[in-house]
Amino acid sequence: MRRVGEKLIPVLLSTPVAVLILCLLWIVVSIGGEGIQALNWSLLTSSVLEGGIFESIVGTLYMLGGAVALATPLGVATAVYLVEYAAESRLNHLIIQAVNNLAGVPSIIFGLFGYAFFCRFLGLGVSLLSGWLTLVCMILPIIVSGSVEAISMVPTSFREAALALGAPKWRVVKDVVLPAAAPGLATSVILGVGRVAGETAAILFTSSVYLMRGLPSTVLEPVMTLTYHLFVLLVATPGGMTGKPFAMALLLLGLVVSLNVLAYIIRVYYRRRW
Amino acid sequence: MDPKIEVRELNVWYGNHHVLKDLSIKIPERRVLAIIGPSGCGKSTLLMTLNRMIELIEGARVEGRCLLDGVDIYNPGIPLTELRRRVGMVFQKPNPLPKSIYENVAYGPKVHGVKDRRKLDEIVENCLKVVGLWDEVKDRLNKSAFELSVGQQQRLCIARALAVKPEVLLMDEPCSALDPMNTRIIEKLICSLGRELTVVVVTHNIQQAARVSDFTAFIYLGRLVEYGPTDRLFESPVNRLTRDYISGEFG
Numbered sequence: 129m130r131r132v133g134e135k136l137i138p139v140l141l142s143t144p145v146a147v148l149i150l151c152l153l154w155i156v157v158s159i160g161g162e163g164i165q166a167l168n169w170s171l172l173t174s175s176v177l178e179g180g181i182f183e184s185i186v187g188t189l190y191m192l193g194g195a196v197a198l199a200t201p202l203g204v205a206t207a208v209y210l211v212e213y214a215a216e217s218r219l220n221h222l223i224i225q226a227v228n229n230l231a232g233v234p235s236i237i238f239g240l241f242g243y244a245f246f247c248r249f250l251g252l253g254v255s256l257l258s259g260w261l262t263l264v265c266m267i268l269p270i271i272v273s274g275s276v277e278a279i280s281m282v283p284t285s286f287r288e289a290a291l292a293l294g295a296p297k298w299r300v301v302k303d304v305v306l307p308a309a310a311p312g313l314a315t316s317v318i319l320g321v322g323r324v325a326g327e328t329a330a331i332l333f334t335s336s337v338y339l340m341r342g343l344p345s346t347v348l349e350p351v352m353t354l355t356y357h358l359f360v361l362l363v364a365t366p367g368g369m370t371g372k373p374f375a376m377a378l379l380l381l382g383l384v385v386s387l388n389v390l391a392y393i394i395r396v397y398y399r400r401r402w
Numbered sequence: 403m404d405p406k407i408e409v410r411e412l413n414v415w416y417g418n419h420h421v422l423k424d425l426s427i428k429i430p431e432r433r434v435l436a437i438i439g440p441s442g443c444g445k446s447t448l449l450m451t452l453n454r455m456i457e458l459i460e461g462a463r464v465e466g467r468c469l470l471d472g473v474d475i476y477n478p479g480i481p482l483t484e485l486r487r488r489v490g491m492v493f494q495k496p497n498p499l500p501k502s503i504y505e506n507v508a509y510g511p512k513v514h515g516v517k518d519r520r521k522l523d524e525i526v527e528n529c530l531k532v533v534g535l536w537d538e539v540k541d542r543l544n545k546s547a548f549e550l551s552v553g554q555q556q557r558l559c560i561a562r563a564l565a566v567k568p569e570v571l572l573m574d575e576p577c578s579a580l581d582p583m584n585t586r587i588i589e590k591l592i593c594s595l596g597r598e599l600t601v602v603v604v605t606h607n608i609q610q611a612a613r614v615s616d617f618t619a620f621i622y623l624g625r626l627v628e629y630g631p632t633d634r635l636f637e638s639p640v641n642r643l644t645r646d647y648i649s650g651e652f653g
Contacts, residue, residue, distance in 0.1 A: 164416055216460065237646065241437060271525065283497075285495065285497035286497065286500060287539070288493065288497065288512075289493070289497045289498070289559070289562075290499060290509070291458070291486065292453065292455060292457070292486055292491040292493075292563075293486065293487070293490070293510040293513060293562065293566060294482075294483040294484065294485070294486035294487035294507065294510065294513060294514060295510075295513045295561070296482075296483050296507075296513075299513055303509070303513075304499055307500070308425070308500045343641065346553065370547060
């Protein structure tokens with residue numbers, strides 16, 4: 129009886145794993161199968177006005193690029209402050225905990241906040257800038273908590289070595305701590321981008337439009353993105369979905385997966401050189 | 403001769419734990435002072451008060467005076483970076499920076515404003531020669547310092563400390579993690595450095611203290627028990643505690 133039980137347990141436990149892998153495969157195959165047929169060079173490079181998705185692709189890159197450029201220095205600086213400068217205190221732990229919790233807030237809430245605060249209150253309107261700031265709010269917790277971890281992992285002996293040479297604190301941070309934490313910082317940034325690369329709800333009200341002529345020429349203009357474009361296509365054409373939406377879904381899937389793979393590679397490649 | 407460092411009635415607490423008690427000592431210039439005593443007696447704490455690294459320890463409190471060339475290093479007007487340039491430190495566990503061999507030695511001078519590449523090359527070569535590492539590493543100066551053996555790493559750390567031209571070098575059990583060969587090299591190095599600068603070396607290896615130092619201080623339970631020329635202290639210790647410790651009866 130006991131023998132049978134012991135043999136049964138691995139089987140029982142492996143079932144969910146199999147189901148998970150099957151689901152993943154099913155998603156990839158069903159989206160990829162249709163998507164790959166619809167995906168071609170002219171779809172990627174021709175304007176939305178001619179049935180392509182060029183503006184949506186570039187718009188997505190604009191969104192992500194700007195959000196990362198704003199969130200990275202802010203997030204890393206916050207983490208440096210929390211680990212290196214803020215005194216070990218209850219308040220400090222509370223802040224880190226609050227930041228971690230922020231990472232779990234549903235994105236539609238960020239979207240609502242972004243619309244109310246950036247678009248309306250600050251008067252930025254539905255624009256690239258409002259979208260960036262909203263996404264920054266979403267990415268920041270991920271970058272901060274990842275960076276706090278990366279910086280905390282840097283051995284104290286490195287800091288002591290540099291301080292004992294007479295290096296001022298800021299140089300120790302710049303020359304020793306940040307370079308040593310760089311792989312971890314990069315990973316946290318990429319994971320942050322990965323989180324918002326497929327984001328729809330947060331930019332739904334803050335920056336996206338379904339159709340516009342050309343790309344935004346200032347940050348106060350709205351922008352087209354793959355996710356929102358896809359969302360509208362799906363809502364507008366119930367039932368008869370074929371071709372283009374699947375190609376866009378495949379692109380998004382590819383983007384998110386490659387970001388995560390990249391983060392993984394950096395993590396493995398730079399694992400503990402010291 | 404005026405002492406290089408004079409410690410007057412030093413008291414150190416970690417929280418409520420009274421680690422150093424009314425400790426006074428005059429450390430002579432260009433000599434090697436060995437500080438001996440059982441684990442936990444406060445040797446390393448004393449060392450850390452001399453370059454204010456003790457301030458990194460949370461809950462540490464220092465009272466009393468530490469004069470370097472007659473000026474109190476705890477005076478708020480003393481710039482910490484300059485103090486630590488003048489009073490260098492070598493740690494118990496070799497702690498190279500996560501940089502190349504070259505950068506490890508050049509980092510200190512760079513921080514203190516040396517920019518000229520040729521000057522830096524010269525400093526790096528000289529300091530690596532002093533610690534006897536030059537011939538071993540001159541072909542791989544750009545390799546990571548972590549590729550060196552532990553003994554080489556410790557000599558690199560000494561070279562790094564020397565690169566900023568310190569007047570005092572504090573060494574916290576510098577050989578405790580090393581093999582006999584590297585220990586011998588470093589002991590010789592300590593002897594020769596003692597002619598150029600003031601060396602304070604903490605050790606719980608009594609023979610090592612006898613081999614490398616001109617003066618020895620014995621600390622027990624946070625108090626300075628006996629202090630004098632190494633030969634005298636080892637041949638005819640005055641205090642019974644000192645005699646018992648150096649004859650290996652406790653420790």
